[in-house]
Amino acid sequence: xxxxxxxxxDEILNGTTLDTNSQFIARxxxxxxxxxxxxxxxxxxxxxxLQGLYEAEQRAQIIITTGGLGPxxxxxxxxxxxxxxxxxxxxxxxxxxxxxxFFSRRKVPILEVNRLQALVPASSEVLHNDxxxxxxxxxxxxxxxxxxxxxxxxxxxxxxxxxxxxxxxERMDGHHIVHRYLHTVxxxxxxxxxxxxxxxxxxxxxxxxxxxxNPASVKLRLTGAGENxxxxxxxxxxxxxxIKDLLGEVIFGFGEDTLSSAIGKLxxxxxxxxxxxxxxxxxxxxxxxxxxxxxxxxxxGSVVAYSYDLKEKxxxxxxxTLTKHGAVSEETIKEMAxxxxxxxxxxxxxxxxxxxxxxxxxDGKPVGTVWIAVASKDRVVAQRFQFGxxxxxxxxxxxxxxxxxxxxxxxxxxxxIELKS
Amino acid sequence: xxxxxxxxxDEILNGTTLDTNSQFIARxxxxxxxxxxxxxxxxxxxxxxLQGLYEAEQRAQIIITTGGLGPxxxxxxxxxxxxxxxxxxxxxxxxxxxxxxFFSRRKVPILEVNRLQALVPASSEVLHNDxxxxxxxxxxxxxxxxxxxxxxxxxxxxxxxxxxxxxxxERMDGHHIVHRYLHTVxxxxxxxxxxxxxxxxxxxxxxxxxxxxNPASVKLRLTGAGENxxxxxxxxxxxxxxIKDLLGEVIFGFGEDTLSSAIGKLxxxxxxxxxxxxxxxxxxxxxxxxxxxxxxxxxxGSVVAYSYDLKEKxxxxxxxTLTKHGAVSEETIKEMAxxxxxxxxxxxxxxxxxxxxxxxxxDGKPVGTVWIAVASKDRVVAQRFQFGxxxxxxxxxxxxxxxxxxxxxxxxxxxxIELKS
Numbered sequence: 001x002x003x004x005x006x007x008x009x010d011e012i013l014n015g016t017t018l019d020t021n022s023q024f025i026a027r028x029x030x031x032x033x034x035x036x037x038x039x040x041x042x043x044x045x046x047x048x049x050l051q052g053l054y055e056a057e058q059r060a061q062i063i064i065t066t067g068g069l070g071p072x073x074x075x076x077x078x079x080x081x082x083x084x085x086x087x088x089x090x091x092x093x094x095x096x097x098x099x100x101x102f103f104s105r106r107k108v109p110i111l112e113v114n115r116l117q118a119l120v121p122a123s124s125e126v127l128h129n130d131x132x133x134x135x136x137x138x139x140x141x142x143x144x145x146x147x148x149x150x151x152x153x154x155x156x157x158x159x160x161x162x163x164x165x166x167x168x169x170e171r172m173d174g175h176h177i178v179h180r181y182l183h184t185v186x187x188x189x190x191x192x193x194x195x196x197x198x199x200x201x202x203x204x205x206x207x208x209x210x211x212x213x214n215p216a217s218v219k220l221r222l223t224g225a226g227e228n229x230x231x232x233x234x235x236x237x238x239x240x241x242x243i244k245d246l247l248g249e250v251i252f253g254f255g256e257d258t259l260s261s262a263i264g265k266l267x268x269x270x271x272x273x274x275x276x277x278x279x280x281x282x283x284x285x286x287x288x289x290x291x292x293x294x295x296x297x298x299x300x301g302s303v304v305a306y307s308y309d310l311k312e313k314x315x316x317x318x319x320x321t322l323t324k325h326g327a328v329s330e331e332t333i334k335e336m337a338x339x340x341x342x343x344x345x346x347x348x349x350x351x352x353x354x355x356x357x358x359x360x361x362x363d364g365k366p367v368g369t370v371w372i373a374v375a376s377k378d379r380v381v382a383q384r385f386q387f388g389x390x391x392x393x394x395x396x397x398x399x400x401x402x403x404x405x406x407x408x409x410x411x412x413x414x415x416x417i418e419l420k421s
Numbered sequence: 422x423x424x425x426x427x428x429x430x431d432e433i434l435n436g437t438t439l440d441t442n443s444q445f446i447a448r449x450x451x452x453x454x455x456x457x458x459x460x461x462x463x464x465x466x467x468x469x470x471l472q473g474l475y476e477a478e479q480r481a482q483i484i485i486t487t488g489g490l491g492p493x494x495x496x497x498x499x500x501x502x503x504x505x506x507x508x509x510x511x512x513x514x515x516x517x518x519x520x521x522x523f524f525s526r527r528k529v530p531i532l533e534v535n536r537l538q539a540l541v542p543a544s545s546e547v548l549h550n551d552x553x554x555x556x557x558x559x560x561x562x563x564x565x566x567x568x569x570x571x572x573x574x575x576x577x578x579x580x581x582x583x584x585x586x587x588x589x590x591e592r593m594d595g596h597h598i599v600h601r602y603l604h605t606v607x608x609x610x611x612x613x614x615x616x617x618x619x620x621x622x623x624x625x626x627x628x629x630x631x632x633x634x635n636p637a638s639v640k641l642r643l644t645g646a647g648e649n650x651x652x653x654x655x656x657x658x659x660x661x662x663x664i665k666d667l668l669g670e671v672i673f674g675f676g677e678d679t680l681s682s683a684i685g686k687l688x689x690x691x692x693x694x695x696x697x698x699x700x701x702x703x704x705x706x707x708x709x710x711x712x713x714x715x716x717x718x719x720x721x722g723s724v725v726a727y728s729y730d731l732k733e734k735x736x737x738x739x740x741x742t743l744t745k746h747g748a749v750s751e752e753t754i755k756e757m758a759x760x761x762x763x764x765x766x767x768x769x770x771x772x773x774x775x776x777x778x779x780x781x782x783x784d785g786k787p788v789g790t791v792w793i794a795v796a797s798k799d800r801v802v803a804q805r806f807q808f809g810x811x812x813x814x815x816x817x818x819x820x821x822x823x824x825x826x827x828x829x830x831x832x833x834x835x836x837x838i839e840l841k842s
Contacts, residue, residue, distance in 0.1 A: 013457050015447030016633055019440070022462075026436030036434050037469070041443075041460040048459070055476065212437050275731075282711040283704020286725050290703040293780060301731040304697075304707050304723035309766065314722070314735070345730065359714060389552075390575055 001034045001172075004056035007041040008049060008067035008077050009151055021066050021156055028160050032168055033177050033225050034062065044068055049080045053146075061144055062168075067151030069117070069134035078119065081148055085139055087121035092135070095126055099133045127163035131155045138167060145171075176229040180240045182220040183253040183262075185404045189213050192220070192247065199242045207236055215393055216400040217259065249413050252404070259403045260292045266410045267298040272347035274406065276302040277315050277340035279327060280354040280370060284399045300346045305336070315339035328353050328365050333382050337375035348409065349375045350402040357391045370398045374405040374415070381405070381415045422455045422593070425477035428462040429470060429488035429498050430572055442487050442577055449581050451631075453589055454598050454646050455483065465489055470501040474567075482565055483589075488572030490538070490555035499540065502569055506560055508542035513556070516547055520554045548584035552576045559588060566592070597650040601661045603641040604674040604683075606825045610634050613641070613668065620663045628657055636814055637821040638680065670834050673825070680824045681713045687831045688719040693768035695827065697723040698736050698761035700748060701775040701791060705820045721767045726757070736760035749774050749786050754803050758796035769830070770796045771823040778812045791819045795826040795836070802826070802836045 005025050011017045019041065026036045037059050042052040049068075056063045068077025082089050096118035103110040117133045120126055127136030127149070134150035136159040147164055149156045184192060189211045193200070200209050206226050212219040220243065224236040244251060253262040267274055276285045286302035289295055303314045308327065311317040316339035317332055325331040333353050340349035354370025361367040367389050373382035385401060387394040408415045426446050432438045440462060447457045458480050463473040470489075477484045489498025503510050517539035524531040538554045541547055548557030548570070555571035557580040568585055570577045590598075605613060610632045614621070621630050627647050633640040641664065645657040665672060674683040688695055697706045707723035710716055724735045729748065732738040737760035738753055746752040754774050761770035775791030782788040788810050794803040806822060808815040829836045 013447065013460060014451045015444040015457075016631070018444050023436040023439050026434065030435045036436075037464060039434060039462040043458065210437075276725075278704075283699075283707040283723055283725060286704040287708070290727075296727050299727055301727045301735070302704055302723070302725035303735070304704060304725070306711075306717050306720055306722045310722040313766065314724070314764070343735070345734065 001062060002037045002060045003029050003034050003062035003064060004037060004060040005039045006049075006052045006056060006063065006065045007039070007151070008044060008052075008065055009041070010044050012067070012151075013041050013043055021151065021153055024153070024157060025064055025066070025160060028165060029062075029168075031177065031179060031223075032165065032172070033223065034168070044076060046076055046080045049077060050084055053081070053084045057144060062147070063144065064147045064149070064164075066149045066156050069148070069150045070152075078148070081146070082121045085121055085123075085141055085146060087123055087139070089119040090122045092118050092120045092126055094128075095120065095135045098128070098135075102133050125167075127159050127167075129155055129159055130162075131158050136163060138164070174227055176226060176232060178224045178229065178233045178236050180222045180236050181255055182222075182240065182243055182247070182251055183217065183257055183259070184220065184247060184250045185217045185252050185259060185400060185407075187218070187247075187250045189218055192218055192250075196243050196246050199239060199246065203239065204235075206232075207239065209239075216397045249408075249411075252407055258292070259400060259407070260288050260295075263289070263403055263407055263410075264292045264295060264298060266407065267348075270347075270410065272410075273298050273300050274348040274350070275300040275340055275344035275346040276402075277336045277344070277349055277351040278302060278304045279306060279311070279336070279352055280356045281352045281395050281398050281402070282306070284395050285350050285352065285402050288399050288403060300344050303340065303344065311336065315343055326362075326365075328355060328362075328369060328371055330371060330382050330384070333371040333373040334375075334380050337373035337380050337382070341375050341377060347377060348406060349373075350406050351375070352398050352402055354385075354394070354398065356394045356398075357389050368394055370394065370401075372398060372402045372405060374402070374409045376409060379409070381409065383416060422483060423458045423481045424450050424455050424483035424485060425458060425481040426460045427470075427473045427477060427484065427486045428460070428572070429465060429473075429486055430462070431465045433488070433572075434462050434464060442572060442574055445574070445578060446485055446487070446581060449586060450483075450589075452598070452600060452642075452644070453586065453593070454644065455589070465497060467497055467501045467504075470498060471505055474502070474505045478565060483568070484565065485568045485570070485585075487570045487577050490569070490571040491573075499569070502567070503542045506542055506544075506562055506567060508544055508560070510540040511543045513539050513541045513547055515549075516541065516556045519549070519556075523554050546588075548580050548588075550576055550580055551583075552579050557584060559585070595648060597647060597653060599645045599650065599654045599657050601643045601657050602676055602678075603643075603661065603664055603668070603672050604638065604678055604680070605641065605668060605671045606638045606673050606680060606821060606828075608639070608668075608671045610639055613639055613671075617664050617667050620660060620667065624660065625656075627653075628660065630660075637818045670829075670832075673828055679713070680821060680828070681709050681716075684710070684824055684828055684831075685713045685716060685719060687828065688769070691768075691831065693831075694719050694721050695769040695771070696721040696761055696765035696767040697823075698757045698765070698770055698772040699723060699725045700727060700732070700757070700773055701777045702773045702816050702819050702823070703727070705816050706771050706773065706823050709820050709824060721765050724761065724765065732757065736764055747786075749776060749783075749790060749792055751792060751803050751805070754792040754794040755796075755801050758794035758801050758803070762796050762798060768798060769827060771827050772796070773819050773823055775806075775815070775819065777815045777819075778810050789815055791815065791822075793819060793823045793826060795823070795830045797830060800830070802830065804837060 005022045012019045022039045042048040124137040124139040132155040136149040139146045207224045210221045224232045226232040283304045305311040308322050317335040337349050337351035351373045357367035368387040370385045426443045433440045443460045463469040545558040545560040553576040557570040560567045628645045631642045645653045647653040704725045726732040729743045738756040758772035772794045778788035789808040791806045
């Protein structure tokens with residue numbers, strides 16, 4: 001099955017608002033093995049919407065639109081979609097009751113424009129919107145499916161997950177999709193692909209492997225499609241095990257794991273705590289750690305020490321070390337990490353010092369030079385990285401590498417990581 | 422003039438990667454008064470690219486594509502665009518020299534696929550890519566302009582800003598566009614609109630006002646279009662002054678200012694330093710401050726103290742205060758701010774403590790409760806905010822409000838900010 005996504009709205013088209021809806025919908029469809037063949041953003045105008053729908057219908061069996069359904073808009077979208085589908089708009093009593101309840105619970109007087117939100121194309125099925133007043137709709141015409149949803153991201157997500165996906169699954173009845181995820185860090189897509197080439201070659205045509213890369217980490221996704229869910233899962237998992245065996249320690253997690261949550265689990269198992277002593281990443285690693293709910297159970301805190309003074313005062317780095325070797329050096333980073341253990345009173349510390357850019361490069365220490373150290377109460381390991389020129393990217397990669405070094409320290413794995421593309 | 426943007430790439434289409442390029446390009450075009458009439462994302466396949474180009478040419482005079490130009494791809498995009506334009510691909514010697522230099526400087530052996538990046542359509546003008554090896558191109562056919570750029574965001578942005586915009590401006594010769602930006606914080610779009618309604622109503626049709634909202638801040642943009650640049654600028658600036666007078670202290674800056682850079686300027690003027698003492702924002706405010714190049718001139722560092730222990734040890738919060746009032750309280754936040762001044766040895770401190778969510782709400786302190794304090798050597802002011810349930814949004818809004826409270830403290834403005842939508 002093939003799908004197209006049409007985002008309706010001038011504020012998306014002219015860049016006022018960043019469109020995240022089409023990515024969300026595309027991912028949801030891909031997980032069902034439905035191919036997205038085109039995504040478009042069109043103006044809030046009748047002609048543009050009609051043209052978008054027409055073009056999409058030439059290419060796809062599922063046409064999904066978001067946007068243009070708010071009460072303050074001129075209702076162009078709903079009327080236009082109904083016109084395209086050759087449908088009357090009729091008042092849906094369930095939706096009307098929901099809208100009226102929505103206002104009465106909030107003790108806000110309801111306006112006529114709000115009641116009109118309960119109008120839907122006559123033959124459409126309503127995709128109820130528990131989180132707002134604009135209903136989604138599902139309409140089948142000429143063996144094609146037209147889904148219309150509001151553009152507010154959290155309402156749209158709710159309708160996709162709770163209403164649209166179950167209906168699509170129903171439509172694919174007897175057809176099952178299973179996914180398995182493996183998360184890797186520190187090795188690029190092409191090196192991973194080389195290592196597991198013969199597994200990939202051995203995949204039957206109903207099991208696919210996708211590489212989903214981020215800076216410094218790559219997620220692998222195995223997707224199987226078939227009739228017998230149990231058999232399928234068994235088969236997909238056997239490939240998962242083969243990949244796991246081949247990639248070994250570069251895999252930090254499975255399923256919903258993130259590097260941050262994987263480290264959280266390790267720390268909770270050991271009943272150990274972590275803190276950070278950061279310079280060039282200015283708190284980013286603390287941010288990554290605290291993105292995992294429950295991180296207050298093992299994260300103590302961070303010191304961000306930009307100046308020599310604070311490196312000395314808050315982390316106990318020796319003045320001599322700083323003047324002799326500079327802030328971006330093996331000697332300083334080790335003292336920051338060891339000092340962090342003491343001053344943050346924690347079991348593990350990640351420390352960073354580098355030149356994130358865009359300025360600040362020096363002879364022998366160009367922009368992108370970053371020293372990272374990890375320490376426990378009895379060990380400290382430091383490593384120098386050479387990243388690129390982009391400040392935010394350098395900070396991000398430093399963060400990921402710092403977390404991976406901590407993972408390796410906790411697991412007693414070798415720590416010198418060679419970054420491979 | 423009207424434009425269309427075509428993003429080429431399966432990884433965008435299927436949602437693996439979030440598309441931020443089309444927003445960036447749309448904003449750049451809108452700033453030139455060029456209307457974007459459609460944005461599309463198409464597959465990395467010949468037929469899809471040809472169809473996308475054909476459809477776009479029916480509607481627009483400027484057709485901009487990004488993506489599909491990397492050395493590891495099958496070169497489908499470049500060949501297909503050349504085919505569509507009915508052009509041969511020829512080796513451009515300037516680009517070739519640039520690519521070869523790129524590899525030799527990095528001491529990496531160059532491959533044939535890399536050299537092939539210097540192939541461009543025969544009649545195209547090269548839009549040089551200083552940051553990578555895939556050149557942009559500008560081709561004029563039948564009075565239409567076709568721009569092709571690599572999809573790597575920072576390379577694309579560089580080509581847009583340094584190459585494409587100047588050429589578009591040239592093309593619009595005699596026709597001038599002037600912009601003025603006013604940056605506001607703490608007041609929502611509708612309240613701003615109400616305050617300046619009569620200025621907006623008085624704008625002639627060649628001057629437009631746009632509201633560009635972010636969480637907790639709104640950028641106002643005045644755009645004037647006309648023949649006489651000097652007259653136009655004078656007129657736009659007179660409206661800018663009227664808006665400035667009406668909005669007063671909620672305006673923190675103009676032009677390219679950000680809240681972070683505006684505070685940086687104030688601190689540099691006073692030769693003063695700032696640090697942060699963060700709990701619920703876990704270093705985010707330090708991150709915001711250090712996003713301004715040169716921030717090491719006034720930013721000392723941060724303490725992120727999650728635990729009671731670290732709040733006591735690193736910031737000198739009294740144990741009694743924590744046990745009696747809790748971490749999320751006026752008493753604690755004030756001690757954190759004052760303690761930060763002492764322990765970070767800095768002139769100003771921003772402190773935060775709250776419940777960012779999703780969990781952790783308490784009786785009387787629901788998720789979204791955040792205390793923020795700002796302190797100087799002789800003053801401390803605290804304020805309680807009630808944000809929503811979204812963790813990342815709460816952290817962001819806390820950061821913006823913290824920076825604004827600091828701005829108000831430095832400028833001796835009233836600090837109690839009422840958030841208005």
